[in-house]
Amino acid sequence: MPKVQETILEIDLRALKHNFEYLKSKLKSNTKFLAVVKAFAYGNDADEIAIYLEDLDIDYFAVAYANEGVALRQAGVTKPILVLHTLRVNFDIILENCLEPNLYNAKILHEFIAFAEAEKQHEYPIHIKFNTGLNRLGFWENDVDYIVSKLKQTKTVRVKSLFSHLAASEDLNEKTFTLSQINNFKAIAESLSKAIGYKPILHICNTSGVLNYPVAHLDMIRCGIGLYGYGNSAKESAHLKPIASLKTVISQIHQIEKGESVGYNRAYKSDEPFTKTATLPLGHADGIGRIYGNGKGFVTINGKKAPIIGIVCMDMIMVNITGIDCKEGNEVIVFDGKTTSAETLAEGAGTISYELITGISQRVKRVIIK
Numbered sequence: 001m002p003k004v005q006e007t008i009l010e011i012d013l014r015a016l017k018h019n020f021e022y023l024k025s026k027l028k029s030n031t032k033f034l035a036v037v038k039a040f041a042y043g044n045d046a047d048e049i050a051i052y053l054e055d056l057d058i059d060y061f062a063v064a065y066a067n068e069g070v071a072l073r074q075a076g077v078t079k080p081i082l083v084l085h086t087l088r089v090n091f092d093i094i095l096e097n098c099l100e101p102n103l104y105n106a107k108i109l110h111e112f113i114a115f116a117e118a119e120k121q122h123e124y125p126i127h128i129k130f131n132t133g134l135n136r137l138g139f140w141e142n143d144v145d146y147i148v149s150k151l152k153q154t155k156t157v158r159v160k161s162l163f164s165h166l167a168a169s170e171d172l173n174e175k176t177f178t179l180s181q182i183n184n185f186k187a188i189a190e191s192l193s194k195a196i197g198y199k200p201i202l203h204i205c206n207t208s209g210v211l212n213y214p215v216a217h218l219d220m221i222r223c224g225i226g227l228y229g230y231g232n233s234a235k236e237s238a239h240l241k242p243i244a245s246l247k248t249v250i251s252q253i254h255q256i257e258k259g260e261s262v263g264y265n266r267a268y269k270s271d272e273p274f275t276k277t278a279t280l281p282l283g284h285a286d287g288i289g290r291i292y293g294n295g296k297g298f299v300t301i302n303g304k305k306a307p308i309i310g311i312v313c314m315d316m317i318m319v320n321i322t323g324i325d326c327k328e329g330n331e332v333i334v335f336d337g338k339t340t341s342a343e344t345l346a347e348g349a350g351t352i353s354y355e356l357i358t359g360i361s362q363r364v365k366r367v368i369i370k
């Protein structure tokens, strides 16, 4: 592995392959696999990851917003791409790039059909989302008649899939609620399919759903976080390998005396006779938010934990390296798959792996390991 000389996010495609195969091993052989690659594939590198997953014969992709799908098409991705959060303003680029919109309410369904008609489309692929309890996006059960009447009036669109999203797939205390979401969705899907006379693909599981609710795998599953190596509990994560490692270097080392302070607003004050600190070239603009300051977060240097001291700056953090054998230019691990996972680091500061990894900004260089 090349020597680390600046802040980098190393992305290991071998770990991605492992996670994909592990998750796939939980499915029946005919269950389709949709990879959720929104938000730069959770902060990793959507282009590299999607192209690699196409080589592994992935069935489908999903992004949150249309422009993320456009970027994938420009990178050469050819598999179908579901846009989870369709907005009216994006209809043009959706059609131009053969992206498949999720239509989640009467307004957007009506507007998209009108648009596709004006563009002389025939059986353009759309997806219909139902709200079964998350109360975020989606039609309600009693909208089925309206949807059917709209669909029966036109050949402009064709429903590729019907889906819903679980509110608490990782929380087994909510099992009764989750099973009711699954059953409601199945009933809605059945009545809608019957009324339109064909069977769209049905899907409801995210990563935790895949691991905790095999009965709900249906025709397809939608995995994001699991592909990138994390579950929503130690048990879920046990067989997954984090694909990303955030590494940096020591820019400068200081020695300070009792009563001296470190960083803005003098938030850290040393009460030891002697403290050694290291300044690192990454800060909140790189995705290490202020919540990791004042000892909530740490990095690893030569196998030892060095807590972040004081306030996280925009472009730098300072860590306490008292008692750690290291020098300027040495490698620093913020998170990886072995020493400290992003999950552990995030939990220590009161957040979750999703937020930490998706927040690693585009300023950080991505290095792909094949």
Ligand SMILES: *Cc1c(COP(=O)(O)O)cnc(C)c1O
Binding pocket: 036, 084, 165, 205, 206, 207, 208, 222, 223, 224, 225, 226
């Ligand atoms: C982000 C998202 C997913 C992926 O969830 P993970 O927990 O990361 O597997 C699946 N479905 C929808 C609708 C999403 O928004």
